[in-house]
Amino acid sequence: MQIATTGTTSHRSIHAATKQIINDVIGDINGTPDFMIVAYTPNYREKEEYEKAIAKICEESGTQNIIGGTFPAVATSNDIPTTQGCSLMAFKSSELSFQPPVSYSNVRLNPIKGAEKLVKLFKEDKKKNKTGFFLTPGPNFPPDAFNDMKMLDSIFAHKFRGMFNLVGKLINRNMGKNGYGVTSFAYKILKKLLENGVSNTLGGATIDLDMLSCYQFQGENVFQNAMVGTTFSSDKLDFGHSWTFDKSQRSKTFEISKGLKSSSYVHTINNKPAQEEFLNIIDIPKDLYEEAFKGVAYASLLYLSTLMSEDQGNLPFVSVCHPILEGVISTIPEEILDESNRIAEFCTQSGIGVQKSAYQCAKAASQGINNPAFGLFINCSNRLLIAGDKTEEENKMIEEALGADVPFMTLYSGGEFSIINHKPIYAAVSVHGLVAGYGHSPQKNVVF
Amino acid sequence: MNSKQGILSELHDLTHLDEVEAAMLFRIDGNVVDSSFKEEYSHKLLRTIQWCKANVDKVSLEMKSGNLKKVTYELNEFCVIFYVVNNITLLTTISSKNANLSLLSIESKRKALLISNYL
Numbered sequence: 001m002q003i004a005t006t007g008t009t010s011h012r013s014i015h016a017a018t019k020q021i022i023n024d025v026i027g028d029i030n031g032t033p034d035f036m037i038v039a040y041t042p043n044y045r046e047k048e049e050y051e052k053a054i055a056k057i058c059e060e061s062g063t064q065n066i067i068g069g070t071f072p073a074v075a076t077s078n079d080i081p082t083t084q085g086c087s088l089m090a091f092k093s094s095e096l097s098f099q100p101p102v103s104y105s106n107v108r109l110n111p112i113k114g115a116e117k118l119v120k121l122f123k124e125d126k127k128k129n130k131t132g133f134f135l136t137p138g139p140n141f142p143p144d145a146f147n148d149m150k151m152l153d154s155i156f157a158h159k160f161r162g163m164f165n166l167v168g169k170l171i172n173r174n175m176g177k178n179g180y181g182v183t184s185f186a187y188k189i190l191k192k193l194l195e196n197g198v199s200n201t202l203g204g205a206t207i208d209l210d211m212l213s214c215y216q217f218q219g220e221n222v223f224q225n226a227m228v229g230t231t232f233s234s235d236k237l238d239f240g241h242s243w244t245f246d247k248s249q250r251s252k253t254f255e256i257s258k259g260l261k262s263s264s265y266v267h268t269i270n271n272k273p274a275q276e277e278f279l280n281i282i283d284i285p286k287d288l289y290e291e292a293f294k295g296v297a298y299a300s301l302l303y304l305s306t307l308m309s310e311d312q313g314n315l316p317f318v319s320v321c322h323p324i325l326e327g328v329i330s331t332i333p334e335e336i337l338d339e340s341n342r343i344a345e346f347c348t349q350s351g352i353g354v355q356k357s358a359y360q361c362a363k364a365a366s367q368g369i370n371n372p373a374f375g376l377f378i379n380c381s382n383r384l385l386i387a388g389d390k391t392e393e394e395n396k397m398i399e400e401a402l403g404a405d406v407p408f409m410t411l412y413s414g415g416e417f418s419i420i421n422h423k424p425i426y427a428a429v430s431v432h433g434l435v436a437g438y439g440h441s442p443q444k445n446v447v448f
Numbered sequence: 449m450n451s452k453q454g455i456l457s458e459l460h461d462l463t464h465l466d467e468v469e470a471a472m473l474f475r476i477d478g479n480v481v482d483s484s485f486k487e488e489y490s491h492k493l494l495r496t497i498q499w500c501k502a503n504v505d506k507v508s509l510e511m512k513s514g515n516l517k518k519v520t521y522e523l524n525e526f527c528v529i530f531y532v533v534n535n536i537t538l539l540t541t542i543s544s545k546n547a548n549l550s551l552l553s554i555e556s557k558r559k560a561l562l563i564s565n566y567l
Contacts, residue, residue: 010461010555010558010562011457011461012460012461012464043465043466072551073551073554080557080558080561081554081558082554082555082558083465083551083552083554083555084461084464084465084555209548209551210466384550384551384554385548385550385551386550387550388549388550388553388554389518389550389553389554389556389557391554392557
Protein backbone atom coordinates (compact mmCIF):
# COMPACT_ATOMS: atom_id res chain seq x y z
CA MET A 1 0.00 0.00 0.00
CA GLN A 2 1.33 3.44 -0.98
CA ILE A 3 2.36 5.45 2.08
CA ALA A 4 3.30 8.65 0.26
CA THR A 5 2.36 10.40 -2.94
CA THR A 6 4.36 13.14 -4.59
CA GLY A 7 4.08 15.69 -7.34
CA THR A 8 5.76 18.73 -8.85
CA THR A 9 4.12 21.56 -10.75
CA SER A 10 5.41 24.75 -12.29
CA HIS A 11 3.70 28.03 -13.10
CA ARG A 12 4.48 31.74 -13.01
CA SER A 13 1.59 32.23 -10.59
CA ILE A 14 1.92 30.65 -7.15
CA HIS A 15 -1.86 30.25 -7.03
CA ALA A 16 -1.98 28.26 -10.29
CA ALA A 17 0.94 26.09 -9.16
CA THR A 18 -0.77 25.49 -5.80
CA LYS A 19 -4.11 24.65 -7.39
CA GLN A 20 -2.43 22.15 -9.68
CA ILE A 21 -0.43 20.49 -6.90
CA ILE A 22 -3.54 20.13 -4.73
CA ASN A 23 -5.30 18.51 -7.64
CA ASP A 24 -2.38 16.20 -8.46
CA VAL A 25 -1.27 15.09 -5.01
CA ILE A 26 -4.00 15.66 -2.46
CA GLY A 27 -6.60 14.52 -4.95
CA ASP A 28 -4.60 11.32 -5.34
CA ILE A 29 -4.59 10.44 -1.65
CA ASN A 30 -7.70 8.79 -0.33
CA GLY A 31 -8.97 11.12 2.41
CA THR A 32 -7.09 13.57 4.61
CA PRO A 33 -3.30 13.24 4.58
CA ASP A 34 -1.61 12.64 7.94
CA PHE A 35 1.30 14.88 7.11
CA MET A 36 2.73 16.86 4.19
CA ILE A 37 6.05 18.33 3.14
CA VAL A 38 5.67 21.27 0.79
CA ALA A 39 8.47 23.06 -1.02
CA TYR A 40 8.17 26.18 -3.14
CA THR A 41 10.79 27.93 -5.24
CA PRO A 42 11.67 31.44 -3.99
CA ASN A 43 10.74 33.35 -7.15
CA TYR A 44 7.25 34.25 -5.87
CA ARG A 45 9.07 36.52 -3.38
CA GLU A 46 6.25 37.96 -1.22
CA LYS A 47 5.62 36.37 2.16
CA GLU A 48 1.92 37.07 1.74
CA GLU A 49 1.82 35.00 -1.44
CA TYR A 50 3.29 32.00 0.35
CA GLU A 51 0.89 32.49 3.27
CA LYS A 52 -2.10 32.37 0.94
CA ALA A 53 -0.73 29.31 -0.87
CA ILE A 54 -0.04 27.38 2.34
CA ALA A 55 -3.45 28.34 3.75
CA LYS A 56 -5.05 26.97 0.58
CA ILE A 57 -3.17 23.68 0.92
CA CYS A 58 -4.24 23.41 4.60
CA GLU A 59 -7.85 24.16 3.69
CA GLU A 60 -8.03 21.73 0.78
CA SER A 61 -6.17 18.93 2.52
CA GLY A 62 -7.93 19.30 5.86
CA THR A 63 -4.71 19.12 7.86
CA GLN A 64 -2.35 21.59 9.49
CA ASN A 65 0.38 18.98 9.74
CA ILE A 66 2.61 20.62 7.18
CA ILE A 67 6.21 21.67 7.15
CA GLY A 68 8.24 23.03 4.30
CA GLY A 69 10.15 25.94 2.90
CA THR A 70 11.57 27.64 -0.13
CA PHE A 71 14.39 26.12 -2.18
CA PRO A 72 15.98 27.19 -5.50
CA ALA A 73 14.66 24.04 -7.14
CA VAL A 74 12.36 21.23 -6.12
CA ALA A 75 11.91 17.78 -7.56
CA THR A 76 10.00 14.59 -6.92
CA SER A 77 10.33 11.03 -8.17
CA ASN A 78 7.49 11.37 -10.65
CA ASP A 79 8.41 14.70 -12.24
CA ILE A 80 11.42 16.60 -13.46
CA PRO A 81 12.84 19.46 -11.37
CA THR A 82 11.53 23.00 -11.54
CA THR A 83 12.91 26.37 -10.51
CA GLN A 84 9.49 28.02 -10.74
CA GLY A 85 6.88 25.99 -8.92
CA CYS A 86 6.33 23.63 -6.04
CA SER A 87 6.63 20.05 -4.93
CA LEU A 88 4.45 18.28 -2.42
CA MET A 89 4.79 14.98 -0.62
CA ALA A 90 1.68 13.79 1.21
CA PHE A 91 1.67 10.89 3.67
CA LYS A 92 -1.18 8.68 4.80
CA SER A 93 -0.61 5.43 6.60
CA SER A 94 -1.67 3.62 9.74
CA GLU A 95 1.89 2.31 10.01
CA LEU A 96 3.63 5.68 10.12
CA SER A 97 3.14 8.36 12.78
CA PHE A 98 4.03 12.03 12.81
CA GLN A 99 4.22 14.40 15.74
CA PRO A 100 2.40 17.70 15.17
CA PRO A 101 5.09 19.93 13.61
CA VAL A 102 6.82 22.55 15.77
CA SER A 103 8.45 25.84 14.94
CA TYR A 104 10.81 28.24 16.66
CA SER A 105 11.39 31.70 15.24
CA ASN A 106 14.74 33.52 15.55
CA VAL A 107 16.52 30.21 15.56
CA ARG A 108 19.70 31.91 14.31
CA LEU A 109 19.96 33.68 17.66
CA ASN A 110 18.85 30.88 19.93
CA PRO A 111 19.26 27.51 18.24
CA ILE A 112 19.21 25.64 21.56
CA LYS A 113 15.64 26.67 22.28
CA GLY A 114 14.64 25.52 18.82
CA ALA A 115 16.38 22.19 19.40
CA GLU A 116 14.57 21.76 22.73
CA LYS A 117 11.26 21.77 20.88
CA LEU A 118 12.47 18.94 18.68
CA VAL A 119 13.84 17.05 21.71
CA LYS A 120 10.39 17.23 23.29
CA LEU A 121 8.85 15.65 20.18
CA PHE A 122 11.38 12.82 20.27
CA LYS A 123 10.71 12.20 23.97
CA GLU A 124 6.95 12.15 23.54
CA ASP A 125 7.19 9.61 20.74
CA LYS A 126 7.18 6.08 22.13
CA LYS A 127 7.34 4.10 18.88
CA LYS A 128 10.15 1.61 18.26
CA ASN A 129 11.74 3.33 15.28
CA LYS A 130 11.92 7.07 14.96
CA THR A 131 13.71 9.82 13.15
CA GLY A 132 13.44 13.60 12.85
CA PHE A 133 13.16 16.07 10.05
CA PHE A 134 13.78 19.80 10.39
CA LEU A 135 14.37 22.85 8.20
CA THR A 136 16.17 26.07 9.08
CA PRO A 137 16.88 29.39 7.40
CA GLY A 138 19.96 29.27 5.21
CA PRO A 139 22.94 31.49 4.46
CA ASN A 140 21.98 34.90 3.24
CA PHE A 141 24.38 37.65 2.18
CA PRO A 142 22.56 40.79 1.11
CA PRO A 143 24.71 43.56 -0.47
CA ASP A 144 25.59 45.21 2.87
CA ALA A 145 26.73 42.01 4.52
CA PHE A 146 30.31 42.12 3.30
CA ASN A 147 30.66 45.80 4.18
CA ASP A 148 29.41 45.08 7.69
CA MET A 149 32.12 42.46 8.04
CA LYS A 150 34.99 44.80 7.11
CA MET A 151 35.82 45.52 10.73
CA LEU A 152 36.86 41.88 11.03
CA ASP A 153 39.93 42.91 8.98
CA SER A 154 40.93 45.76 11.31
CA ILE A 155 44.35 45.79 13.01
CA PHE A 156 42.52 45.51 16.31
CA ALA A 157 40.91 42.27 15.18
CA HIS A 158 44.28 40.88 14.09
CA LYS A 159 46.37 41.99 17.07
CA PHE A 160 43.90 41.36 19.87
CA ARG A 161 42.33 38.21 18.63
CA GLY A 162 41.18 36.99 22.06
CA MET A 163 39.37 40.23 22.82
CA PHE A 164 38.02 40.58 19.33
CA ASN A 165 36.43 37.15 19.46
CA LEU A 166 33.81 38.80 21.64
CA VAL A 167 33.31 41.60 19.12
CA GLY A 168 33.17 38.98 16.35
CA LYS A 169 30.48 37.23 18.33
CA LEU A 170 28.49 40.46 18.56
CA ILE A 171 28.86 41.05 14.82
CA ASN A 172 27.75 37.52 14.18
CA ARG A 173 24.79 37.98 16.48
CA ASN A 174 23.88 41.21 14.78
CA MET A 175 24.12 39.52 11.39
CA GLY A 176 21.92 36.76 12.71
CA LYS A 177 19.40 39.26 14.00
CA ASN A 178 19.27 40.89 10.59
CA GLY A 179 18.68 37.52 9.06
CA TYR A 180 21.99 36.90 7.43
CA GLY A 181 25.12 34.94 8.08
CA VAL A 182 26.17 31.33 7.78
CA THR A 183 24.20 28.37 9.14
CA SER A 184 26.61 27.19 11.82
CA PHE A 185 23.81 27.58 14.36
CA ALA A 186 22.39 24.34 12.94
CA TYR A 187 25.37 22.47 14.37
CA LYS A 188 24.23 23.58 17.83
CA ILE A 189 20.83 22.04 17.11
CA LEU A 190 22.48 18.75 16.15
CA LYS A 191 24.60 18.77 19.32
CA LYS A 192 21.58 19.43 21.52
CA LEU A 193 19.65 16.59 19.89
CA LEU A 194 22.60 14.27 20.42
CA GLU A 195 22.91 15.19 24.09
CA ASN A 196 19.31 14.10 24.45
CA GLY A 197 19.84 10.70 22.91
CA VAL A 198 18.55 11.38 19.40
CA SER A 199 20.23 8.83 17.16
CA ASN A 200 18.95 9.78 13.70
CA THR A 201 17.61 12.88 12.05
CA LEU A 202 17.70 14.77 8.76
CA GLY A 203 17.81 18.51 8.27
CA GLY A 204 18.38 21.17 5.67
CA ALA A 205 18.47 24.93 5.23
CA THR A 206 16.08 26.85 3.02
CA ILE A 207 17.83 29.23 0.62
CA ASP A 208 17.31 31.74 -2.14
CA LEU A 209 20.29 31.85 -4.49
CA ASP A 210 19.47 35.50 -5.26
CA MET A 211 19.98 36.10 -1.52
CA LEU A 212 16.71 37.98 -1.25
CA SER A 213 14.42 35.93 0.97
CA CYS A 214 13.86 32.40 2.13
CA TYR A 215 10.89 31.11 4.08
CA GLN A 216 9.99 28.19 6.30
CA PHE A 217 6.46 26.80 6.68
CA GLN A 218 4.72 25.13 9.62
CA GLY A 219 0.96 24.67 9.49
CA GLU A 220 -0.40 27.91 8.06
CA ASN A 221 2.57 29.90 9.38
CA VAL A 222 5.25 31.30 7.11
CA PHE A 223 8.50 32.35 8.82
CA GLN A 224 11.70 34.00 7.69
CA ASN A 225 14.19 32.94 10.36
CA ALA A 226 12.63 29.90 11.98
CA MET A 227 13.29 26.26 12.50
CA VAL A 228 10.40 23.96 11.63
CA GLY A 229 10.44 20.26 12.32
CA THR A 230 8.73 17.05 13.24
CA THR A 231 9.44 13.39 13.93
CA PHE A 232 8.50 10.29 11.94
CA SER A 233 7.99 7.07 13.88
CA SER A 234 6.78 3.55 13.33
CA ASP A 235 6.73 0.09 14.84
CA LYS A 236 6.81 -1.51 11.42
CA LEU A 237 8.84 0.75 9.18
CA ASP A 238 12.60 1.15 9.45
CA PHE A 239 14.40 4.41 8.74
CA GLY A 240 17.76 4.47 7.00
CA HIS A 241 20.03 7.52 6.80
CA SER A 242 23.11 8.32 4.82
CA TRP A 243 25.11 11.21 3.41
CA THR A 244 27.93 11.72 0.98
CA PHE A 245 29.51 14.13 -1.47
CA ASP A 246 31.65 13.92 -4.59
CA LYS A 247 35.04 12.88 -3.23
CA SER A 248 36.51 11.83 -6.55
CA GLN A 249 38.68 14.84 -7.36
CA ARG A 250 40.87 16.18 -4.61
CA SER A 251 43.60 18.72 -5.06
CA LYS A 252 45.83 20.92 -2.93
CA THR A 253 45.78 21.10 0.83
CA PHE A 254 46.02 24.24 2.93
CA GLU A 255 46.18 25.13 6.58
CA ILE A 256 43.55 27.32 8.19
CA SER A 257 46.13 29.08 10.33
CA LYS A 258 44.28 31.80 12.18
CA GLY A 259 40.71 32.93 12.38
CA LEU A 260 38.16 34.51 14.63
CA LYS A 261 36.43 31.70 16.41
CA SER A 262 32.96 33.06 16.77
CA SER A 263 32.42 34.45 13.29
CA SER A 264 33.71 31.70 10.98
CA TYR A 265 36.10 34.34 9.63
CA VAL A 266 39.57 33.16 8.59
CA HIS A 267 42.42 35.71 8.80
CA THR A 268 45.31 33.61 7.56
CA ILE A 269 45.75 30.54 5.39
CA ASN A 270 49.18 28.87 5.37
CA ASN A 271 50.19 31.75 7.69
CA LYS A 272 49.61 34.30 4.89
CA PRO A 273 46.72 36.76 4.43
CA ALA A 274 43.73 34.50 3.78
CA GLN A 275 42.20 35.93 0.60
CA GLU A 276 45.53 36.43 -1.16
CA GLU A 277 46.73 32.93 -0.34
CA PHE A 278 43.36 31.40 -1.20
CA LEU A 279 43.46 32.87 -4.71
CA ASN A 280 47.07 31.80 -5.01
CA ILE A 281 46.24 28.18 -4.20
CA ILE A 282 43.37 27.98 -6.63
CA ASP A 283 45.45 29.71 -9.33
CA ILE A 284 43.17 32.67 -9.91
CA PRO A 285 45.05 35.93 -10.67
CA LYS A 286 43.94 38.75 -8.39
CA ASP A 287 43.14 41.13 -11.28
CA LEU A 288 40.89 38.55 -12.93
CA TYR A 289 39.15 37.85 -9.65
CA GLU A 290 38.58 41.54 -8.92
CA GLU A 291 37.27 42.17 -12.42
CA ALA A 292 34.79 39.34 -12.01
CA PHE A 293 33.49 40.20 -8.55
CA LYS A 294 34.26 43.79 -7.63
CA GLY A 295 31.40 45.37 -9.51
CA VAL A 296 28.71 43.27 -7.88
CA ALA A 297 28.25 43.86 -4.17
CA TYR A 298 26.74 40.50 -3.33
CA ALA A 299 28.69 38.21 -5.67
CA SER A 300 31.50 36.16 -4.21
CA LEU A 301 33.85 33.36 -5.03
CA LEU A 302 32.74 30.10 -3.48
CA TYR A 303 34.93 27.02 -3.26
CA LEU A 304 34.51 23.59 -1.72
CA SER A 305 37.09 22.10 0.61
CA THR A 306 37.07 19.37 3.20
CA LEU A 307 38.36 19.35 6.73
CA MET A 308 39.32 16.23 8.61
CA SER A 309 37.26 16.08 11.78
CA GLU A 310 38.08 13.48 14.44
CA ASP A 311 34.43 12.90 15.14
CA GLN A 312 32.91 13.09 11.68
CA GLY A 313 35.62 12.16 9.17
CA ASN A 314 36.13 14.34 6.09
CA LEU A 315 33.65 17.19 6.28
CA PRO A 316 32.99 19.39 3.26
CA PHE A 317 32.69 23.13 3.82
CA VAL A 318 32.47 26.19 1.62
CA SER A 319 34.89 29.12 1.63
CA VAL A 320 33.61 32.47 0.45
CA CYS A 321 35.89 35.25 -0.83
CA HIS A 322 34.86 38.80 -1.56
CA PRO A 323 37.07 41.64 -2.87
CA ILE A 324 35.98 43.92 0.02
CA LEU A 325 37.38 41.48 2.59
CA GLU A 326 40.97 40.48 3.25
CA GLY A 327 39.93 37.30 4.95
CA VAL A 328 37.83 34.32 3.91
CA ILE A 329 34.44 33.35 5.32
CA SER A 330 34.23 29.62 5.93
CA THR A 331 31.12 27.66 6.76
CA ILE A 332 32.80 25.58 9.46
CA PRO A 333 31.30 25.72 12.92
CA GLU A 334 33.98 26.65 15.46
CA GLU A 335 33.43 23.39 17.34
CA ILE A 336 34.41 21.37 14.26
CA LEU A 337 37.41 23.60 13.56
CA ASP A 338 38.61 23.18 17.16
CA GLU A 339 38.56 19.41 17.01
CA SER A 340 40.28 19.21 13.62
CA ASN A 341 43.95 19.45 12.65
CA ARG A 342 43.05 22.57 10.60
CA ILE A 343 44.38 21.04 7.39
CA ALA A 344 41.84 21.42 4.60
CA GLU A 345 41.81 19.95 1.12
CA PHE A 346 40.17 21.31 -2.01
CA CYS A 347 37.55 19.10 -3.67
CA THR A 348 36.50 19.72 -7.25
CA GLN A 349 32.94 18.68 -8.01
CA SER A 350 31.88 17.25 -11.36
CA GLY A 351 28.50 16.55 -12.93
CA ILE A 352 29.21 12.82 -13.05
CA GLY A 353 30.53 12.88 -9.47
CA VAL A 354 27.35 14.61 -8.31
CA GLN A 355 25.19 11.93 -9.96
CA LYS A 356 27.24 9.06 -8.59
CA SER A 357 27.22 10.44 -5.06
CA ALA A 358 23.43 10.82 -5.17
CA TYR A 359 23.19 7.13 -6.08
CA GLN A 360 25.62 6.17 -3.31
CA CYS A 361 23.64 8.17 -0.76
CA ALA A 362 20.30 6.60 -1.73
CA LYS A 363 21.81 3.12 -1.88
CA ALA A 364 23.45 3.43 1.52
CA ALA A 365 20.32 4.90 3.11
CA SER A 366 18.22 2.01 1.81
CA GLN A 367 20.67 -0.64 2.97
CA GLY A 368 18.90 -3.13 5.21
CA ILE A 369 15.53 -2.03 3.89
CA ASN A 370 13.96 -4.70 1.69
CA ASN A 371 11.04 -2.73 0.52
CA PRO A 372 11.53 1.08 0.45
CA ALA A 373 8.31 3.04 0.97
CA PHE A 374 9.56 6.58 0.46
CA GLY A 375 12.68 8.71 0.41
CA LEU A 376 13.55 12.25 1.36
CA PHE A 377 16.75 13.92 0.14
CA ILE A 378 18.41 17.18 1.09
CA ASN A 379 20.76 18.06 -1.74
CA CYS A 380 23.01 21.12 -1.82
CA SER A 381 21.97 23.93 -4.15
CA ASN A 382 25.61 24.20 -5.28
CA ARG A 383 25.30 20.65 -6.57
CA LEU A 384 22.16 21.82 -8.38
CA LEU A 385 24.20 24.53 -10.10
CA ILE A 386 26.88 22.00 -11.04
CA ALA A 387 24.32 19.58 -12.47
CA GLY A 388 22.22 22.26 -14.23
CA ASP A 389 19.73 20.62 -16.59
CA LYS A 390 21.31 17.25 -15.78
CA THR A 391 19.74 17.46 -12.32
CA GLU A 392 17.07 15.12 -13.63
CA GLU A 393 19.77 12.47 -14.15
CA GLU A 394 20.72 12.76 -10.51
CA ASN A 395 17.16 11.97 -9.49
CA LYS A 396 17.11 9.07 -11.93
CA MET A 397 20.14 7.69 -10.10
CA ILE A 398 18.22 7.95 -6.82
CA GLU A 399 15.31 6.13 -8.46
CA GLU A 400 17.71 3.43 -9.63
CA ALA A 401 18.96 2.98 -6.07
CA LEU A 402 15.51 2.92 -4.44
CA GLY A 403 13.58 1.12 -7.15
CA ALA A 404 10.95 2.30 -9.60
CA ASP A 405 7.69 3.64 -8.15
CA VAL A 406 9.23 4.52 -4.77
CA PRO A 407 8.11 8.09 -4.14
CA PHE A 408 10.80 10.54 -3.08
CA MET A 409 11.37 14.24 -2.84
CA THR A 410 14.59 16.22 -3.31
CA LEU A 411 15.02 19.65 -1.75
CA TYR A 412 17.99 21.75 -2.93
CA SER A 413 19.29 23.37 0.21
CA GLY A 414 21.69 25.92 1.64
CA GLY A 415 23.20 23.54 4.19
CA GLU A 416 22.71 19.85 4.91
CA PHE A 417 22.55 18.34 8.39
CA SER A 418 22.10 14.84 9.74
CA ILE A 419 22.52 12.76 12.80
CA ILE A 420 23.37 9.25 11.69
CA ASN A 421 23.84 6.55 14.30
CA HIS A 422 24.55 9.12 17.02
CA LYS A 423 27.05 11.08 14.90
CA PRO A 424 26.37 14.68 13.86
CA ILE A 425 27.03 15.56 10.22
CA TYR A 426 27.10 19.25 9.33
CA ALA A 427 28.19 19.60 5.74
CA ALA A 428 28.14 21.71 2.58
CA VAL A 429 27.86 20.68 -1.08
CA SER A 430 26.63 17.26 -0.01
CA VAL A 431 23.56 15.09 -0.30
CA HIS A 432 21.80 13.67 2.77
CA GLY A 433 19.07 11.07 2.55
CA LEU A 434 16.38 9.39 4.58
CA VAL A 435 14.74 6.22 3.30
CA ALA A 436 11.82 4.59 5.08
CA GLY A 437 10.63 1.09 4.37
CA TYR A 438 10.03 -2.41 5.50
CA GLY A 439 13.07 -4.28 6.70
CA HIS A 440 13.46 -8.03 6.88
CA SER A 441 10.03 -9.39 7.71
CA PRO A 442 9.84 -11.31 11.00
CA GLN A 443 8.50 -14.41 9.21
CA LYS A 444 11.67 -14.69 7.16
CA ASN A 445 13.78 -14.94 10.30
CA VAL A 446 11.76 -17.66 11.98
CA VAL A 447 13.57 -21.00 12.09
CA PHE A 448 11.33 -24.04 12.40
CA MET B 449 -6.60 24.42 -22.12
CA ASN B 450 -5.99 23.96 -25.84
CA SER B 451 -2.50 23.43 -27.19
CA LYS B 452 -1.99 27.03 -28.36
CA GLN B 453 -2.98 28.40 -24.95
CA GLY B 454 -0.88 25.76 -23.24
CA ILE B 455 2.24 26.61 -25.24
CA LEU B 456 1.77 30.33 -24.69
CA SER B 457 1.29 29.80 -20.98
CA GLU B 458 4.59 27.89 -20.75
CA LEU B 459 6.36 30.69 -22.66
CA HIS B 460 4.80 33.30 -20.35
CA ASP B 461 6.12 31.29 -17.38
CA LEU B 462 9.63 31.64 -18.76
CA THR B 463 9.41 35.38 -19.38
CA HIS B 464 8.03 35.80 -15.87
CA LEU B 465 11.45 34.74 -14.52
CA ASP B 466 13.46 37.83 -13.51
CA GLU B 467 16.34 37.35 -15.92
CA VAL B 468 14.43 36.13 -18.99
CA GLU B 469 13.70 38.75 -21.62
CA ALA B 470 11.96 36.65 -24.24
CA ALA B 471 10.92 33.07 -24.97
CA MET B 472 10.04 31.83 -28.43
CA LEU B 473 9.05 28.57 -29.98
CA PHE B 474 10.66 28.36 -33.42
CA ARG B 475 10.08 25.94 -36.21
CA ILE B 476 13.41 24.87 -37.65
CA ASP B 477 12.69 26.80 -40.86
CA GLY B 478 12.68 30.03 -38.83
CA ASN B 479 8.93 30.49 -38.47
CA VAL B 480 7.73 31.49 -35.02
CA VAL B 481 5.11 29.15 -33.56
CA ASP B 482 4.55 31.40 -30.54
CA SER B 483 6.43 33.89 -28.40
CA SER B 484 6.37 35.85 -25.17
CA PHE B 485 8.30 39.01 -24.22
CA LYS B 486 8.82 41.14 -21.16
CA GLU B 487 6.59 44.21 -21.35
CA GLU B 488 9.51 46.56 -21.90
CA TYR B 489 12.04 45.46 -24.46
CA SER B 490 14.99 47.17 -26.11
CA HIS B 491 16.19 47.48 -29.69
CA LYS B 492 19.16 45.37 -28.70
CA LEU B 493 16.79 42.59 -27.72
CA LEU B 494 14.94 42.89 -31.03
CA ARG B 495 18.26 42.60 -32.88
CA THR B 496 19.05 39.44 -30.92
CA ILE B 497 15.64 38.01 -31.79
CA GLN B 498 16.30 38.82 -35.46
CA TRP B 499 19.59 36.96 -35.20
CA CYS B 500 17.78 33.93 -33.67
CA LYS B 501 15.18 33.95 -36.44
CA ALA B 502 17.83 34.23 -39.16
CA ASN B 503 19.99 31.47 -37.70
CA VAL B 504 17.58 28.97 -36.22
CA ASP B 505 17.80 26.73 -39.32
CA LYS B 506 21.61 26.56 -39.10
CA VAL B 507 21.50 26.04 -35.34
CA SER B 508 18.97 23.22 -35.63
CA LEU B 509 21.00 21.56 -38.39
CA GLU B 510 24.08 21.72 -36.20
CA MET B 511 22.14 20.34 -33.23
CA LYS B 512 20.73 17.49 -35.30
CA SER B 513 24.08 16.51 -36.80
CA GLY B 514 25.82 16.68 -33.42
CA ASN B 515 22.90 15.07 -31.57
CA LEU B 516 22.81 18.09 -29.26
CA LYS B 517 19.87 18.72 -26.96
CA LYS B 518 20.86 22.24 -25.98
CA VAL B 519 23.17 24.98 -27.22
CA THR B 520 23.96 28.32 -25.63
CA TYR B 521 25.13 31.51 -27.33
CA GLU B 522 26.32 34.72 -25.72
CA LEU B 523 25.37 37.67 -27.90
CA ASN B 524 25.94 41.30 -26.93
CA GLU B 525 24.15 41.70 -23.59
CA PHE B 526 22.17 38.51 -23.88
CA CYS B 527 22.44 34.82 -23.51
CA VAL B 528 20.44 32.62 -25.88
CA ILE B 529 19.56 29.03 -25.07
CA PHE B 530 18.16 26.77 -27.79
CA TYR B 531 16.48 23.64 -26.49
CA VAL B 532 15.18 20.83 -28.71
CA VAL B 533 11.43 20.32 -28.25
CA ASN B 534 10.87 17.79 -31.03
CA ASN B 535 12.08 17.10 -34.58
CA ILE B 536 10.73 20.34 -35.98
CA THR B 537 10.66 22.85 -33.11
CA LEU B 538 13.17 24.56 -30.84
CA LEU B 539 12.52 26.47 -27.64
CA THR B 540 14.56 29.66 -27.55
CA THR B 541 15.10 31.53 -24.30
CA ILE B 542 16.80 34.92 -24.27
CA SER B 543 18.09 36.08 -20.90
CA SER B 544 20.37 38.79 -19.60
CA LYS B 545 24.03 37.78 -19.78
CA ASN B 546 24.25 37.73 -15.96
CA ALA B 547 21.47 35.17 -15.65
CA ASN B 548 22.13 32.02 -13.67
CA LEU B 549 22.35 29.68 -16.64
CA SER B 550 22.30 26.51 -14.54
CA LEU B 551 18.93 27.39 -13.03
CA LEU B 552 17.62 28.70 -16.33
CA SER B 553 18.58 25.55 -18.22
CA ILE B 554 16.66 23.45 -15.66
CA GLU B 555 13.50 25.44 -16.34
CA SER B 556 14.07 25.55 -20.12
CA LYS B 557 14.37 21.79 -20.17
CA ARG B 558 11.16 21.42 -18.18
CA LYS B 559 9.33 23.84 -20.46
CA ALA B 560 10.61 22.07 -23.60
CA LEU B 561 9.19 18.83 -22.24
CA LEU B 562 5.84 20.38 -21.29
CA ILE B 563 5.57 22.11 -24.68
CA SER B 564 6.32 18.85 -26.50
CA ASN B 565 3.25 17.38 -24.77
CA TYR B 566 1.10 20.05 -26.47
CA LEU B 567 2.48 19.46 -29.98
